[in-house]
Amino acid sequence: MNSITNKPVAVACDHGGLQLAGAILAHLEENNIPAEFYGTHTAESCDYPDFAVQVTDAVTSGKSELGILVCGTGIGMSIAANKVRGIRAAVCGDTFSAEMTRRHNNANVLCLGQRVTGEGLALKIADIFLESPFEGGRHATRVEKLEK
Ligand code: RB5
Numbered sequence: 001m002n003s004i005t006n007k008p009v010a011v012a013c014d015h016g017g018l019q020l021a022g023a024i025l026a027h028l029e030e031n032n033i034p035a036e037f038y039g040t041h042t043a044e045s046c047d048y049p050d051f052a053v054q055v056t057d058a059v060t061s062g063k064s065e066l067g068i069l070v071c072g073t074g075i076g077m078s079i080a081a082n083k084v085r086g087i088r089a090a091v092c093g094d095t096f097s098a099e100m101t102r103r104h105n106n107a108n109v110l111c112l113g114q115r116v117t118g119e120g121l122a123l124k125i126a127d128i129f130l131e132s133p134f135e136g137g138r139h140a141t142r143v144e145k146l147e148k
Pocket of ligand 1: 014015016017048071072073074075076077
């Protein structure tokens with residue numbers, strides 16, 4: 001697979017997403033996609049907003065164009081990430097949504113739930129998210145309205 005960005009994919013998780021985040025990092029490495037991992041590094045209970053902000057900082061600063069956040073459901077991470085101006089985070093549990101949220105919403109953060117989505121499907125969702133371009137046009141007008 002190829003990513004639409006040459007910048008490192010920013011990845012973070014809480015304890016509920018630790019295993020899937022590890023699988024995603026290994027998968028990106030196998031595919032020569034650069035990644036930056038911001039933790040958490042252990043199974044010790046932690047607070048997902050503390051890790052969501054690492055990825056949103058990476059994206060809003062321009063260090064990364066795309067990020068992936070993993071928690072138990074993906075929902076806490078998405079709520080946290082979407083509080084940040086310029087972040088468009090989408091929880092995806094299927095490949096169609098992953099493609100459409102890139103093509104239509106220009107989503108820049110993918111949120112996954114380790115306790116919801118099996119690893120094989122989650123890796124495919126990540127691939128499609130990273131490969132799919134934003135279509136622009138009428139969708140750009142709508143995305144611009146999100147930022148106002
Ligand atoms: C942690 O138990 C869990 O609440 C967290 O990973 C996430 O699912 C929150 O949305």
